[in-house]
Amino acid sequence: xxxxxxxxxxxxxxxxxxxxxxxxxxxxxxxxxxxxxxxxxxxxxxxxxxxxxxxxxxxxxxxxxxxxxxxxxxxxxxxxxxxxxxxxxxxxxxxxxxxxxxxxxxxxxxx
Amino acid sequence: xxxxxxxxxxxxxxxxxxxxxxxxxxxxxxxxxxxxxxxxxxxxxxxxxxxxxxxxxxxxxxxxxxxxxxxxxxxxxxxxxxxxxxxxxxxxxxxxxxxxxxxxxxxxxxxxxxx
Numbered sequence: 001x002x003x004x005x006x007x008x009x010x011x012x013x014x015x016x017x018x019x020x021x022x023x024x025x026x027x028x029x030x031x032x033x034x035x036x037x038x039x040x041x042x043x044x045x046x047x048x049x050x051x052x053x054x055x056x057x058x059x060x061x062x063x064x065x066x067x068x069x070x071x072x073x074x075x076x077x078x079x080x081x082x083x084x085x086x087x088x089x090x091x092x093x094x095x096x097x098x099x100x101x102x103x104x105x106x107x108x109x110x111x
Numbered sequence: 112x113x114x115x116x117x118x119x120x121x122x123x124x125x126x127x128x129x130x131x132x133x134x135x136x137x138x139x140x141x142x143x144x145x146x147x148x149x150x151x152x153x154x155x156x157x158x159x160x161x162x163x164x165x166x167x168x169x170x171x172x173x174x175x176x177x178x179x180x181x182x183x184x185x186x187x188x189x190x191x192x193x194x195x196x197x198x199x200x201x202x203x204x205x206x207x208x209x210x211x212x213x214x215x216x217x218x219x220x221x222x223x224x225x226x
Contacts, residue, residue, distance in 0.1 A: 034214065043115075043201045043217025044154070087154075101146075101154035 009106040018075045022088030030092040033071045038085045083109045115218035123224045129190040132221045136204030143185040146201040197225045
């Protein structure tokens, strides 16, 4: 599995756009990039997944450059309820799944 | 569609005892993975079951075991409990046969406390 690197923590204010970048220099051809959100004492929740270019859903956008060695999760107009830990994972599902969660990015949204 | 359910939600055990945790995946999901989460080590992968077979295993001692039934429900067992086994145990289900998707759906977890 490709190793990922993310900032340990980030602070933002309500209403701002937050961008969290993840580095994955050794991403493989078949790997997808997936982001999860976790609140305290809850299981992680899937946010978004992409392979290349840009993906957008009702919650976030995911930007992936052509070389796919990094990706950026964009959360538009965050609110206090977006305070959570965000994990970036890289891998493929075929042949079995073996998640390696890094420490994630702890996002704190301030009023 | 009902989400992943885990039972029990909370458990207190004594060192040396054994414990069994249960997980019911989302209907139609055939892959079930188990994770341990502690403040010090973060989220760590235990093992994955697919079609009643263990397909992947993390780096945990043999005291940690699991199984999956024909209806995809899964159980994990920890024998000879140690204080360090106190953690939130998370179960996640997915449909890996859809291809290219690394999306897992996590349950609420079982909080195990070993005294």
